[in-house]
Amino acid sequence: MTYAVKECFLTLQGEGVQSGSRAVFLRFAGCNLWSGREQDRAMAQCTFCDTDFVGTDGEGGGKFTDAEALAAHVEWMWGEGGERRLVVITGGEPMLQLDRALVDALHDRGFRVAAESNGTLPAVAALDWLCVSPKAGTEVVQRSGNELKLVWPQAGIDPAKIEGWEFDHFLVQPMDGADRAGAMKAAIRLAMERPRWRLSLQAHKVVGLP
């Protein structure tokens, strides 16, 4: 299996329950809900994406011919030290490419393996942490995991209807974009009205990390 990686870098996890944790980010190229081209955005199933996931030309990106080679690249990005190794696999949509061989190869190198997914594809087994972030108008098949992270506001999603899904943590994250202030207010309102939901801020953007 050849993996197409947009970028791979060391940073702090900026979102969700693990926010603040040192992590290697492995961003796969490609998504099933948007081509990644600006001219297609308005017509896409997911229209608010804040990420460039097209191609393999980013920092630490490229094509990797097998799981061992990619796991070695992630380990090199982490550097010295075996303690609390964490890799966050994202994209694009990682479940288009992430397979058991890569999860195993990362585990062999001592990593806890986390993934961020839109939930429209079943998650690969053996993950240590799964974040699902539902997108309005899509069929979410992956309804269990560690955290459900709802980008808000999104017309067409009713928080009450997804509160019963099998997640340990329910997070509401303001939508970054043209109406940042309005999204922040809406997210705070949701967390105030429905105590199951906790506010997730994109901390990396506040402090200027990738």
Ligand SMILES: C[S@@+](CC[C@H](N)C(=O)[O-])C[C@H]1O[C@@H](n2cnc3c(N)ncnc32)[C@H](O)[C@@H]1O
């Ligand atoms: C770029 S996506 C990649 C993983 C996967 N495709 C997904 O959507 O979950 C990573 C995370 O960023 C969130 N995200 C994307 N665009 C955002 C925006 N404009 N504001 C806030 N969060 C956003 C997604 O919902 C997801 O939780």
Ligand SMILES: Nc1nc2[nH]cc(C(=O)O)c2c(=O)[nH]1
């Ligand atoms: N620092 C940092 N934290 C993140 N958490 C989720 C991200 C993502 O794009 O999946 C992300 C990201 O792009 N950067």
Ligand code: SF4
């Ligand atoms: S599903 Fe995720 S990667 Fe794909 S366009 Fe939406 S936010 Fe971006």
Ligand SMILES: [Mg+2]
């Ligand atoms: Mg991001």
